[in-house]
Every structure is written in C-alpha cells, then in structure tokens.
Amino acid sequence: MSGNMHIARSSDKSILEKAECGGAVTSILKFALETGKVDGVVTIRAKNGNRYAGVPVLITEPEELSETSGSLHCSTPNIPRFVKEYLDGASTMKLAVVGKPCDIRAIIELQKRKQIDNDNLILIGLNCTGTLSPTTAKEMFIEEFEVEPTEVMREDIDEGKLVIILEDGTSKSKDLIELEEKGVGRRDNCRRCEINIPIFADLACGKWGAETEEKKSTFIEVCSNKGKALIDEAIEEGFIEVEEPDKRSIQLREEKDKAEKERAKEWKGRDFEPLLELAPSERLDYWIREFNKCIKCYGCRDACPICYCDHCLLEANRGFVEGGKIPPDAVFPLTRLAHVADSCINCGQCQDACPMELPLSKLFNLLNTKLSEVFDYTPGVDVEQGPPLSAVMMEELQIEDTFLDMSSINTRLRGSESSNSS
Ligand SMILES: Cc1cc2nc3c(=O)[nH]c(=O)nc-3n(C[C@H](O)[C@H](O)[C@H](O)COP(=O)(O)OP(=O)(O)OC[C@H]3O[C@@H](n4cnc5c(N)ncnc54)[C@H](O)[C@@H]3O)c2cc1C
Ligand code: SF4
Ligand code: SF4
Ligand code: SF4
Known part of the structure; x- marks a missing residue:
C-alpha cells in the first residue's frame, strides 16, 4: 500500500538540531523504543566521533539515539550482515533497522532465505544516491577541494554535484561526473545504482520534496501497513509533526529520482559497454x-x-x-x-x-x-x-x-x- 506521504519534523528540538533533515527518522525510532514496539534499533554511529568510520550499532536506550542522527556519506557499514550475524537474524528480538536501498534489499534477500526474521523487523529506508569510500573521500577532500577531512562537517549529493559543508559554515561544490571521471567521487557500484527510493521498506524517508530554505523536514512515504501503524502512532503521541506534501513537492521528488536513474544508466553504459563490445x-x-x-x-x-x-x-x-x-x-x-x-x-x-x-x-x-x-x-x-x-x-x-x-x-x-x- 503506497501513496501515503508526509512532510515530517521531529517535535524534539535537540533531535532537530543534530538531524540531517527533519529528524523524523530519529524521532520515530525513539518512539518505537520508548513504547516497547521494538527491543532495539539498528542505526549508524560515527566511531569515536570519526565521520569516516560509521559503524552499525544496536541501540536499546532511547537517549542514545540522538548520537546516531545525521547522514554519513563517507561510511559504508554492512548493516544486513550485522543483523544476520551479530543479532541472530532478528530471531530473538524485535528490531527497527535503518538502511539505504541496498541495505534494505539485502535484508529482503536474506528474509527469502530464512536468515533474517521478517516478522521481527521494521525497516526504515533512506533515499540514497551514493556513498564514498572513506579513503577516497579523505584524499579527494585534500587534493580536489583543498580542505582537511576533519574540517568537513557534512556532505550533500544533489543534481550531479558533491557539496561539502565546512566547520566555519561555508560550503564548496564540485561536479560529480568530473570528479568520478578522475576516479574519485562515489563508489563504482553507487554510480550505477538505479534504486534511490526504498519503497520496499516499511517507510521510505528522504530529503527530496522536503527541502525548503526556512525549515528542515523529512519526506516520508508510507509503504506498508506496519509502517503506517508505526508512523500514525508516532504522530498521535506527539513525537513528530506532519503535513501533507503539495503536488509540487511530490513532483520534485519524482523528478530528482528520475534524473538520478538516468545518471546511473549513463554510468552503467560507461562501465559495461567497453566490456560488452x-x-x-x-x-x-x-x-x-x-x-x-x-x-x-x-x-x-x-x-x-x-x-x-x-x-x-x-x-x-x-x-x-x-x-x-x-x-x-x-x-x-x-x-x-x-x-x-x-x-x-x-x-x-x-x-x-x-x-x-x-x-x-x-x-x-x-x-x-x-x-x-x-x-x-x-x-x-x-x-x-x-x-x-x-x-x-x-x-x-x-x-x-x-x-x-x-x-x-x-x-x-x-x-x-x-x-x-x-
Ligand atoms: C548516504 C546517504 C545518501 C542519501 N542521499 C539522499 C538523496 O540523494 N536524496 C534524498 O532524498 N535523501 C537522501 N538521503 C536521506 C537523507 O539524508 C536523510 O537521511 C533522510 O531524509 C532522513 O532525515 P532525518 O532528519 O529524518 O534523519 P535523521 O533523524 O538524521 O536520521 C538519519 C538516520 O540515518 C542513519 N544513517 C546515517 N548514515 C548512514 C549510512 N551511511 N548508512 C545507513 N544509515 C545511515 C543514521 O544512523 C540515522 O538513524 C541520504 C542518506 C544517506 C545516509
Ligand atoms: S577476489 Fe579479492 S576479496 Fe575475493 S578472495 Fe580474491 S583477493 Fe580476496
Ligand atoms: S555487490 Fe553483489 S556480490 Fe558484491 S557484496 Fe554486494 S551483493 Fe554481494
Ligand atoms: S547509491 Fe545505491 S548502492 Fe550506493 S549506497 Fe546508495 S543504495 Fe547503496
């Protein structure tokens, strides 16, 4: 059941400050933990504060969740393997798992093979158009952007550009294809990835369609009955505030998705055609x-x-x-x-x-x-x-x-x- 969409914001100011967009993901996870809907939450934490070393973590205390807010573009944690191997495939506890489309897809493949228990999982998907390997990112920031990796506070990939936001609040931007043709930029697989919005998760959350100058928000598409029950209760209990997206927001999100799919197809052509010829x-x-x-x-x-x-x-x-x-x-x-x-x-x-x-x-x-x-x-x-x-x-x-x-x-x-x- 798709088609149910919200523009959402956390009601908790401290979450909003740290979050990537409207903090809805962190607040929904907090609601799920506090109300006992899940026993634990799987998210990503920057190891010892290092944004280039994001690791999957199991969080069972709601107050620890705010440490996991925000998007780590230069970390490539193996979330499905973590759930399968270190959390017994969710066979012994109810879990909410956050992941990019490839993470959620791997979890679904493991569910088919009975290695992860579908009934015990709530899947919170994030839209995604790419991650960077930490080593490539650090070298690229020094050589191409002329900044120290420790100065970079955030990254954003949008409309074919890689934007980095520095600790002094300024930003620098470069054309992603030009970087990638030099062998830096996103990982090879991400350049070819055509699945940007994880509508096969229970909730699909992203920035597209929710980006405004004045306030940060999260665009959420409700993709299953499980997702609907969770978000409806989180709204009712006051963890998040939502409004209906207007036609323009929905259209913008669709247009961005389509443009990224086209870019991925072009990369598939660049990578595969020389081999197929x-x-x-x-x-x-x-x-x-x-x-x-x-x-x-x-x-x-x-x-x-x-x-x-x-x-x-x-x-x-x-x-x-x-x-x-x-x-x-x-x-x-x-x-x-x-x-x-x-x-x-x-x-x-x-x-x-x-x-x-x-x-x-x-x-x-x-x-x-x-x-x-x-x-x-x-x-x-x-x-x-x-x-x-x-x-x-x-x-x-x-x-x-x-x-x-x-x-x-x-x-x-x-x-x-x-x-x-x-
Ligand atoms: C690598 C990456 C690329 C993205 N690209 C796009 C895009 O092109 N278009 C778009 O609409 N949205 C994109 N998003 C989603 C967007 O950045 C926000 O995560 C989403 O809008 C939710 O915002 P929020 O404020 O509600 O999340 P928050 O409350 O800030 O919570 C974010 C959650 O994401 C988890 N997370 C952070 N980094 C990773 C990671 N590398 N892998 C898995 N989980 C992670 C955190 O642990 C946290 O649970 C991307 C996210 C990531 C991680
Ligand atoms: S292909 Fe690479 S990773 Fe795989 S076994 Fe060989 S050397 Fe190791
Ligand atoms: S790219 Fe394919 S083969 Fe390689 S680790 Fe992922 S699922 Fe396995
Ligand atoms: S672009 Fe695709 S392959 Fe790369 S991290 Fe995002 S979902 Fe995974």
Missing part, C-alpha cells in the same frame, strides 16, 4: 586476468551480505577448492557467481573488501543486470519473489550470456597460469 573470448580473458590477481583471502565472500550457505563450499576442507593454491581455480569465483549473481543487490561490499582491487561489483552487477532482463527479476524488492536461479529450467540456462561453461573456463585459466609461470 569485446568478443566473448576477449571478455573472458579480461576476467581471467583480473581473477589471476586473487589471493583467496575470502574477503569478498565474508563481506557479501547475501552469501548464504551455512557451510561454505569454498572452504579448503570441503574438497572443492585446493588448499594453499593462489590464484585459486576458476571454481572459486564461479561458485560465488553461481550462488549470488541472480540476487546481487550491487551494494559494493565485496569490492570494498578486496585487497587486490578486483572490479568485483562490476562483474556481479553486469551479470545481475543481464539476468534481471532475462528473468524479469529485481533482487531485494519483494519478499514473495524467489531468486530465479533456484527455480530455472534447463532451457533457460542455455540462453547465451547466462551460460557458464566451467570446464572450458578452468582449462583456459590453467593455460594462462602455465604461460605466466613459463
């Missing part, structure tokens, strides 16, 4: 060259929020991957691909984790884009829709571009290894 054998050689750099550290597997097997086939004691062999056989990346490609939500956690800087999210996102076209399936947006490769017919697997001939890839990988060593 290669002959299949040249494309395969490209990936073999990349995977020959792999040191089998398992970072990508451990970071991937939707890598789902309890006992991973890739562990050395399973007999699938030869222990002590670097680079590993093609079976290593291919197993990850086979298990995850249909459900990859393009969160970029694998690429962030890779010490050899393999363009992993590009590979998974390219394959997932192709598979999504073939199967008309978008991962992470509908808990009722199962991953297609768990239910495909043999004929469908023969479709060109999705067919993976492991034996020939392994033979070629071994061939290139022996020529490397000779």
Whole structure:
C-alpha cells in the first residue's frame, strides 16, 4: 500500500538540531523504543566521533539515539550482515533497522532465505544516491577541494554535484561526473545504482520534496501497513509533526529520482559497454586476468551480505577448492557467481573488501543486470519473489550470456597460469 506521504519534523528540538533533515527518522525510532514496539534499533554511529568510520550499532536506550542522527556519506557499514550475524537474524528480538536501498534489499534477500526474521523487523529506508569510500573521500577532500577531512562537517549529493559543508559554515561544490571521471567521487557500484527510493521498506524517508530554505523536514512515504501503524502512532503521541506534501513537492521528488536513474544508466553504459563490445573470448580473458590477481583471502565472500550457505563450499576442507593454491581455480569465483549473481543487490561490499582491487561489483552487477532482463527479476524488492536461479529450467540456462561453461573456463585459466609461470 503506497501513496501515503508526509512532510515530517521531529517535535524534539535537540533531535532537530543534530538531524540531517527533519529528524523524523530519529524521532520515530525513539518512539518505537520508548513504547516497547521494538527491543532495539539498528542505526549508524560515527566511531569515536570519526565521520569516516560509521559503524552499525544496536541501540536499546532511547537517549542514545540522538548520537546516531545525521547522514554519513563517507561510511559504508554492512548493516544486513550485522543483523544476520551479530543479532541472530532478528530471531530473538524485535528490531527497527535503518538502511539505504541496498541495505534494505539485502535484508529482503536474506528474509527469502530464512536468515533474517521478517516478522521481527521494521525497516526504515533512506533515499540514497551514493556513498564514498572513506579513503577516497579523505584524499579527494585534500587534493580536489583543498580542505582537511576533519574540517568537513557534512556532505550533500544533489543534481550531479558533491557539496561539502565546512566547520566555519561555508560550503564548496564540485561536479560529480568530473570528479568520478578522475576516479574519485562515489563508489563504482553507487554510480550505477538505479534504486534511490526504498519503497520496499516499511517507510521510505528522504530529503527530496522536503527541502525548503526556512525549515528542515523529512519526506516520508508510507509503504506498508506496519509502517503506517508505526508512523500514525508516532504522530498521535506527539513525537513528530506532519503535513501533507503539495503536488509540487511530490513532483520534485519524482523528478530528482528520475534524473538520478538516468545518471546511473549513463554510468552503467560507461562501465559495461567497453566490456560488452569485446568478443566473448576477449571478455573472458579480461576476467581471467583480473581473477589471476586473487589471493583467496575470502574477503569478498565474508563481506557479501547475501552469501548464504551455512557451510561454505569454498572452504579448503570441503574438497572443492585446493588448499594453499593462489590464484585459486576458476571454481572459486564461479561458485560465488553461481550462488549470488541472480540476487546481487550491487551494494559494493565485496569490492570494498578486496585487497587486490578486483572490479568485483562490476562483474556481479553486469551479470545481475543481464539476468534481471532475462528473468524479469529485481533482487531485494519483494519478499514473495524467489531468486530465479533456484527455480530455472534447463532451457533457460542455455540462453547465451547466462551460460557458464566451467570446464572450458578452468582449462583456459590453467593455460594462462602455465604461460605466466613459463
Ligand atoms: C548516504 C546517504 C545518501 C542519501 N542521499 C539522499 C538523496 O540523494 N536524496 C534524498 O532524498 N535523501 C537522501 N538521503 C536521506 C537523507 O539524508 C536523510 O537521511 C533522510 O531524509 C532522513 O532525515 P532525518 O532528519 O529524518 O534523519 P535523521 O533523524 O538524521 O536520521 C538519519 C538516520 O540515518 C542513519 N544513517 C546515517 N548514515 C548512514 C549510512 N551511511 N548508512 C545507513 N544509515 C545511515 C543514521 O544512523 C540515522 O538513524 C541520504 C542518506 C544517506 C545516509
Ligand atoms: S548502492 Fe545505491 S543504495 Fe547503496 S549506497 Fe550506493 S547509491 Fe546508495
Ligand atoms: S556480490 Fe558484491 S555487490 Fe553483489 S551483493 Fe554481494 S557484496 Fe554486494
Ligand atoms: S576479496 Fe579479492 S583477493 Fe580476496 S578472495 Fe575475493 S577476489 Fe580474491
């Protein structure tokens, strides 16, 4: 049930001061905790006040929530993995979880695999058009913006610009595409991300459509009955004040979403077309060259929020991957691909984790884009829709571009290894 929209503001002045927009997210979370609707809240806190080190936290005391207000654009916390691994997949406590579209989509994929308990969760989604890796951001602030990273108090991404707000209240702005063409700016996966408004969460909260000069507000779209019950009670109990958005606000939000989707499509073109223009054998050689750099550290597997097997086939004691062999056989990346490609939500956690800087999210996102076209399936947006490769017919697997001939890839990988060593 979508279509129910509010422009919302916290009734608590101290929350409003610290919040990114109208503080509605923090106030709704506070309401949920104080009234016992949830046992805990999962949000992000800047570790020791460092805005470049945002970590997921479980908050159970309402007064601690204000420390988590605001948007950390230069932190890429792994929220789904935190809920799954450190909070037992929400099986033992009722939780409200805040997340960007990719975080919420990963949680929905985990719900499908019974690794996160849907009944115990309220999902508070944030609109998003990108995050920056902390290292890239700090270097970029020094080199491109000529400011010290510690001087930056806030960032904003809007209409193709990256704006930074400094501690003296001034701001600096640069064209995002120009920065990104130089290799800085947002993470690769974020540039290609087309899902900006998480309408598959219970509430979708953002700044678009609520930005006015005179007062900060949060635009909220109510996306489920669970979300409606929560926000209606938070309004009734006086935690937030709301008004109806006018047509202009709704239209502005839609226009911004559309423009960002277009920018993401352009990035997909820039990233994918050079690869797709290669002959299949040249494309395969490209990936073999990349995977020959792999040191089998398992970072990508451990970071991937939707890598789902309890006992991973890739562990050395399973007999699938030869222990002590670097680079590993093609079976290593291919197993990850086979298990995850249909459900990859393009969160970029694998690429962030890779010490050899393999363009992993590009590979998974390219394959997932192709598979999504073939199967008309978008991962992470509908808990009722199962991953297609768990239910495909043999004929469908023969479709060109999705067919993976492991034996020939392994033979070629071994061939290139022996020529490397000779
Ligand atoms: C990286 C990022 C990009 C965004 N881009 C857009 C955009 O393009 N358009 C738009 O309309 N809105 C965007 N938003 C949403 C917007 O910035 C506000 O978060 C939203 O409007 C809610 O405002 P609030 O004052 O109610 O939130 P607050 O009360 O300030 O609460 C914000 C919540 O966000 C959590 N949070 C902060 N950083 C992160 C993070 N990196 N990952 C996950 N959770 C985090 C905090 O822990 C807190 O719970 C973005 C948010 C983030 C985090
Ligand atoms: S992948 Fe999309 S939703 Fe996730 S951080 Fe990047 S832009 Fe935001
Ligand atoms: S494969 Fe990479 S981009 Fe895709 S879901 Fe896993 S960690 Fe995220
Ligand atoms: S993170 Fe990189 S180096 Fe480590 S196993 Fe994955 S691909 Fe190989």
